[in-house]
Amino acid sequence: MSWIPFKIGQPKKQIVSKTVERDFEREYDKLQKLEDQTKKLHKDMKKSTEADLAMSKAAVKISADLLSNPLCEQDQAFLESMTALDTAMRRMDSFNQEKVNQIQKTVIDPLKKYSGVFPSLNMAVKRREQALQDYKRLQSKVEKYEEKEKTGPVMVKLHQAREELRPVREDFEAKNKQLLDEMPKFYHSRIDYFQPSFEALIRAQPLVAAQLPVAAEKAQRLPLL
């Protein structure tokens, strides 16, 4: 705590140095941006997976409706190709569902957890603010007493104030240090944290993509005119 320029008896307007404050602000800003992005990504991921699911369900509906239409009863060949298409679409849908489940587990849930950290982080920062305010308040009180002449009651009050100040100052310093330590670490941890998520996202797609040719091949035995 040597970086806190605080000496008893010396009136100091500056409680916390500007550099420290700036560092803190910078780190906090980065984290706030990260929070925003996490939230938006979480929302978008959810929407995109929902749309994905809806798309494959719509494809299944196309084939299912046609299959249930009496048109199929008229023509045997038509019925066969409709059945093939239906099977293909259903297969694609099930793989898609699986893919979405995987993404849910490896991407969306982690995203949610990650964004769950931020409220407590914000709370911590707020408390640091509070502590800073208390600190400033008591500090000014101490200085006020120090400036007065040193009479008995004043001394008593001064001591009292100093006693009050001490825990508060320590508390603030602890908080500040902690935050200053933890924030960059937290920011840095996102890389490792999200690495598996991104990889999972990339590898999930080919799962379905690999199935599509097989499925579509079956359906392609439809006579093309």
Add this chain to the structure above:
Amino acid sequence: MEVPRRPQPSTFTLALPKPASSALSPLGALQKVAMKKPMTEKLQEKDGSTEENQCEEETFSTAEESDVSVFVEAPAETSEPVDSNASAVDSKLSSQDSFSEESSISEERLAQEAEEAKKKSEEEEAAAKERAAQRQLLAIEELVQSERNYLRLLQVSTVTIRSNLQKLQPPLANLDSMFLYIEEVINVSSRLLSLLDQKHVRPGDPLFLETLCDSFLSLSSDIEAAYKEYLANYNHITVVENSYKQKEGLWNEVVRVIKASAPEVNATSLSFFLVMPVQRIARYPLLLQTIQKHTDRAHPAYALLEQTAHTSVALNCRINEYKRFREVADKYKKTETLTIKDKINRFNSHSIAKKTARLSQQIKHETGIAPKLVDEEFDALEGFFYVLEHGILELLENVETYLHHLQGFLACKTEEFDFDMDGEKAPICYKEITTALRQWILPTFEKRMRTLIHKPLCALRDLLVGPRNLIRKRLDKLLDYEVIEAKSNLSYEEQAVANTYRTINTLLLNELPQFNGVALQMIWSMLGTFSCLHKDLASDMEQLFQSFAQQLPHSSLGPGAFWEWADSAVLEGARRLETLCRSVEETLYAPAVQPLSPSSQHRLKQLTDKHGSGKIYQVIGTVVGSRDLDLNLAKGELVALISETDTRGDKRRWLVDAGGRRGYAPSSKLIRYHQPTEYPPPSPHPTLPEGVTGIRRHSYSPESRPVTVRSQPCFQVLAAYDFTARGNHEVSVGAGEPVRVLEPHDKRGNPEWSLVESRRCELLPLTGTSFIF
């Protein structure tokens, strides 16, 4: 036909100046002349007799002949051979009669004359044949030449005039629709001509006729198709042209353009050119029949020619019928959107009568009074049509839903958020992949789906309207028809009604099967396209991922292994996150322990004395009492719990003691107050009994958090006042006496007392002492 009795010579003289063409084929005769002589002689004789008979009949026929009615001539022509054969005997008999009558006069003279006449007839025959051959040639040439001319003019109109008209400003409306079917007509016509030219036969060649007939017959179905459409559309052309004529300035421009484009033809309107196909198709029978008339029956191509002529006539009939069908269909095909006012205006006695009649007929059907005219074939077609319609509408709906979701998917731009992880491989790969997907793979897929599936489906759906209306109209007309069906003598209107019904019925029976079949094929192929699109999409995506797969760190893992790794990594990450969180919280959530104000300390002591330290609670928020016996409490006040429920058993209202006042307070606003305990300060005095280490808890935080332990410095104090020990554990101090504070509170944690060391270890009241270093 009555053959007048005429002496033979006069018939010959009569035959000479006649300009009418004979139906003999001199070509054929000449050919046969080239062959065996006795045969030809016999033929000649026969020809001569037939010729003479036909000449006789010719007089009548030519006399009766009118320019327009070829049809009259045609039956006359076709019946002529029959008649002539029939009357050949007659005339022979008659001539023979004349012979026998005059035989007595001078047989020798007659014989002489007969010989002369014979020679003359032969010469005449030859000449006539020559003429006939020439006429036939002329007719053939006329056909060919007129065809060429016609084609040329059509091409002029399509290419030159059309392009010039298109340059007009302001642009003419519906210009293209006037030239809609003319291309096919030109195409067919040029094919006909090219077929003729291919054979490299000259019109004089007898083979030419055969070629002509063959090519016409082979193209007849195409000709029918091309002209059918054109003629059916012709009404529209006239309507459009009339609309142009409405605006005089515009019309003058048009005429000027036409005259400039085709100066050799004195045309004054666009329909001069556009009416040509209409005229042409009706002219084919005329031309062909003219050729047939001048062709010798013995000509090898005669049968073919006859067939061609027949075909051309049949063509015209069919085209006319088609046109009629189309007119009826167009009349009823459109769905009219009428406002209620229009509908009311349409009511008149006639329409009401019509509709009531139909309704009554329908009721009769339902109740079984009148038998229904059931056409099973039609019902089957109708059923299929409705099923098809339903299928198409459903498919369209589903495809639209699919496209909607695809758009939703495309709207989420997840590649934009990268958390500034630009240095990392995986996020970069992900970003690029997603960008590629969103920028071109999926948009291409969407576009293809729209053009190849959605648009055709929409067009198909729009096409359904026409048949649907026609089917409905047919039912109406059927009801009308049934009413009058039984009648034997139909009035003119009733005949019209019956005809309308029959027309619609026939039209639908002809065309619905085609429509149903084609629509089904369309749907089928669209679904094939659908799966094909998916296949392409899959291969695109596969390619994309393959290109990035190598760069990923865990690409070597198989799919199962990869997912296991991914799951475990995620769990690991979650765990780490949790520990991080907890450590942060532990250190951060230690709020400063605020020393209590003296009054609070006093209260604390009071309550602790009375109730014990385990029952001390602190108020979290301001409590405003609303009911009887409720207390008003300020934030931070210390109270002691007396009872955890009220008299009625409500566990949320607690009975508390607030230092004298007693009353109820809501339990949610009370939190356990733990008196802070601290580490023993490092002090030279080893006799510190109460070194209580432990978790400090502060009443302000709802959760317990571990807190940094602080050391309490040791003070040297001056006692401010006198204090007399009242008991064993208290120490007496005098004012100003220095004592060392070992602990600022007593063993119970009561800050009003502190453990000081003076001469003895004792408690001293905290109040009233001041601190100095």
